[in-house]
Each structure stands twice: as C-alpha cells, then as structure tokens.
Amino acid sequence: MAIITINPDKTISINGKKTFPVSLYSMCHATIDLMSTITTCDPSKCTDFLANIPISSIKWPQQRAEIEYWRPLFEQSNIFWVAGGNVQSTILTQSDIDSPYFFGYIQIDEPDLYTDVKDLVSKIYTDIKKRDPNHPVILNIYSDPGTWLPYTDILTYDRYSIRASKIREDCIYDWERQSAGRVFANLKINEIDKPIYAVIQANGLITFDEDPILVPTIQEARALTYTAICLDVKGITYWPYKNGGSQQQGLFANPTLYDYYKQLARELKLLNDILVMPTRTYYHYNNENTSLVIITPNPTKSIYGYNMNRFSYILKQNGNTWYLFVVNKDINPIANVNISIQGLTGSMTARTIGLSEAGSIPGRTLPVTDGQFTDSFDGLAVHIYQIGEECPTPLCDFTITQL
Numbered sequence: 415m416a417i418i419t420i421n422p423d424k425t426i427s428i429n430g431k432k433t434f435p436v437s438l439y440s441m442c443h444a445t446i447d448l449m450s451t452i453t454t455c456d457p458s459k460c461t462d463f464l465a466n467i468p469i470s471s472i473k474w475p476q477q478r479a480e481i482e483y484w485r486p487l488f489e490q491s492n493i494f495w496v497a498g499g500n501v502q503s504t505i506l507t508q509s510d511i512d513s514p515y516f517f518g519y520i521q522i523d524e525p526d527l528y529t530d531v532k533d534l535v536s537k538i539y540t541d542i543k544k545r546d547p548n549h550p551v552i553l554n555i556y557s558d559p560g561t562w563l564p565y566t567d568i569l570t571y572d573r574y575s576i577r578a579s580k581i582r583e584d585c586i587y588d589w590e591r592q593s594a595g596r597v598f599a600n601l602k603i604n605e606i607d608k609p610i611y612a613v614i615q616a617n618g619l620i621t622f623d624e625d626p627i628l629v630p631t632i633q634e635a636r637a638l639t640y641t642a643i644c645l646d647v648k649g650i651t652y653w654p655y656k657n658g659g660s661q662q663q664g665l666f667a668n669p670t671l672y673d674y675y676k677q678l679a680r681e682l683k684l685l686n687d688i689l690v691m692p693t694r695t696y697y698h699y700n701n702e703n704t705s706l707v708i709i710t711p712n713p714t715k716s717i718y719g720y721n722m723n724r725f726s727y728i729l730k731q732n733g734n735t736w737y738l739f740v741v742n743k744d745i746n747p748i749a750n751v752n753i754s755i756q757g758l759t760g761s762m763t764a765r766t767i768g769l770s771e772a773g774s775i776p777g778r779t780l781p782v783t784d785g786q787f788t789d790s791f792d793g794l795a796v797h798i799y800q801i802g803e804e805c806p807t808p809l810c811d812f813t814i815t816q817l
Contacts, residue, residue: 618668758785
C-alpha cells in the first residue's frame with residue numbers, strides 16, 4: 415500500500431518522501447460508452463508524470479471493467495492512479511486500495527456548479543474515510559473553496575485563461591488574476607489549511623471554429639506553471655483534454671507540445687526537493703508582500719480593471735541556501751532588473767538552475783552583494799536562482815541524461 419501523508423506544511427509525503435506532485439488530470443476520459451474510449455488510454459507514454467486523475471461525476475459512476483483495464487496499464491508504467499469518489503465497494507476492491515500505486519479518490523468535479531449536491535459530497539467524503547483513512551480525497555472547485563473544504567483533503571482548481579482572455583498577450587496576468595483574485599478572492603491560499611493544487615491547461619489542438627487560441631505556446635506553458643508555483647500551490651496538474659472525438663483535441667495529438675510538457679514535468683521532478691522546502695515569502699496579486707524580496711522596476715499593467723505587477727516570485731530556503739523563482743508575466747523583455755533579498759549580507763553568488771530542454775538557461779552566475787543582484791528577462795521568462803552555498807549535486811548540472 416502507498417502511504418500518502420499530508421504534512422503540517424501542506425506538502426504531501428509518499429511513503430515517507432516529501433513530494434511535489436506533477437500529474438495529468440483526465441488523461442483517459444470515462445464515459446457511459448466505456449470501452450469505446452478507454453482503448454485510447456496509454457499510460458506508458460506518461461512516465462514523467464506522477465498520476466492520472468480520471469474524470470468522475472454523478473452521471474458517470476466508475477465500473478469494475480474500467481479499473482481492471484486501467485490499473486495494470488498504470489502500474490506497469492510505475493504511475494499512480496486515482497479512483498472516483500463515488501466508486502462503490504463492489505467496484506473498488508481492497509486489493510485495489512492496497513496497491514502501491516493507488517493514490518486516492520476524486521470527488522464530484524466542481525460541485526459548486528451543481529445545485530443541492532452538498533449532502534452527497536459530504537456523504538461521499540464520510541464514506542471514503544470510514545473505509546479508507548490512508549488515502550486522500552481530492553476535490554476540484556470552480557470558485558468557492560470555503561464551502562467545500564470540510565469534504566476534501568486536497569483542493570484543486572482550474573482556470574483556462576488562454577481560452578478566456580480577450581487579449582492573448584495578457585493570458586498569464588489573467589490566469590493569476592482569475593486564480594488569486596477570483597477563485598480565492600475571500601480566502602488567501604496560505605490561509606487555507608488544505609494543500610492546493612493548480613490544474614493548468616495542456617490541450618494540443620483545437621477544432622472548435624478552427625480557432626488556435628486555445629493551444630498554449632511552450633513559453634506560455636512554462637510561464638503558467640511557474641506562475642502557479644508563485645501562488646505557493648503544493649502540486650501541479652495538467653489537463654490534456656480529450657484525445658480525440660472532441661472539439662478540444664488532446665495533448666497527445668500534438669507531439670511537439672506533448673514532448674515539451676514531459677520535459678517540463680521532468681524539470682519539476684528534478685526540482686522536487688526545492689519545491690517542498692519551506693516558503694519564506696511569495697508575491698502575486700492578492701498577496702502583495704514585499705518585505706523580504708524587492709524587485710525593481712516591477713511595472714504594473716491594468717488587466718480587466720486589476721492593476722497587476724509584471725513579476726511574481728516565490729522564495730524557498732534550506733539552511734544557508736536560498737532558491738528564488740521569478741516569473742516575467744509580460745510578453746515583452748525587460749533589462750537591468752534589480753533583485754534584493756532583505757537580510758543577506760556580504761558577497762555571494764546567484765546561479766541559475768533548471769532544465770534547458772524545459773526552457774531554463776542553467777549555469778549563469780551573477781554576483782550578489784548584500785542580497786542584491788541584477789538580471790534581465792525575456793518575455794514570459796522564468797528564472798530560478800540558487801543563492802548561497804555551493805550547489806549540491808544533482809541540482810548543479812541539469813541535463814536530460816540525469817532524468
């Protein structure tokens with residue numbers, strides 16, 4: 415059995431290892447016509463991701479045939495899998511629950527969009543916990559986290575600004591606005607006592623009105639991922655959409671973009687031990703804390719009436735080593751940006767880390783004096799700095815062969 419533990423700092427541990435999950439949401443769609451779509455599911459293509467979270471709703475209860483088909487495919491590929499929260503004990507057996515690759519359960523998707531389902535969601539959660547206290551329940555919301563927190567162990571939310579933004583060049587700003595300013599408008603993420611994972615769009619093709627606006631560029635995919643990390647989320651889930659027979663074509667239908675998302679997942683897995691470190695501070699819309707890190711210039715831009723800064727960041731610390739993630743949410747480059755970390759003294763070095771195949775430029779070194787250094791950013795660039803003691807292996811040499 416996989417032992418999934420939620421830690422006091424809202425990270426999770428899998429069999430004792432602190433883990434930042436990188437998963438695929440609904441890689442295989444469950445429908446009433448089960449076997450006609452399930453044959454398109456090929457988990458072996460996704461070994462760079464932690465888990466698949468299949469769709470589950472009151473309309474489509476899972477069937478035993480579904481689990482019997484999926485389970486060996488995922489487990490042969492060393493990938494965790496998740497069952498629908500409304501799955502019956504006659505369908506999900508104790509053997510399934512005891513599997514070392516069983517991760518947990520997912521509740522009804524976006525229950526805040528339904529009417530009169532609160533009692534059902536509560537019952538699903540209570541029934542699961544009576545039967546299986548060792549695996550988490552995951553619930554994906556639309557915009558009302560406070561109501562549903564008692565009925566889940568992990569909260570996820572999804573926003574798709576690349577299809578919703580009126581102005582494409584503002585889509586990264588708009589994703590942050592929708593996330594921090596709307597989903598969590600009345601609750602700051604760090605005030606919620608449950609882990610929060612961001613679900614990010616990863617569709618590969620679009621046939622709806624032949625409009626290419628839904629497909630992220632590589633730069634947008636990277637900027638969206640790290641903008642979410644700068645909200646201090648505790649996991650990233652990519653929604654690859656349907657793999658065919660839909661207006662929104664799946665990620666696997668776009669080999670170039672699919673290969674990139676795999677590289678991005680590899681980078682996040684390699685950064686795992688950094689991502690689960692204590693967060694010292696982070697900055698985004700609705701969490702405007704500049705007491706520890708100051709970035710200048712940090713221009714503002716009006717996004718649908720919200721004044722938003724160009725840069726978002728998160729600062730992690732491990733002893734005398736600091737890790738600073740900085741995202742330029744704007745499509746335009748900016749030079750001579752001064753970054754200051756308060757409280758650091760003396761001469762140090764900032765070294766950029768990351769996986770070049772995933773868009774990082776690792777190996778640059780910048781002099782740091784009393785916590786201050788200067789850098790320049792391309793449009794939608796993400797920089798990851800390691801500041802302080804010598805970089806520990808394998809974080810020094812990010813190469814594709816190490817993954």
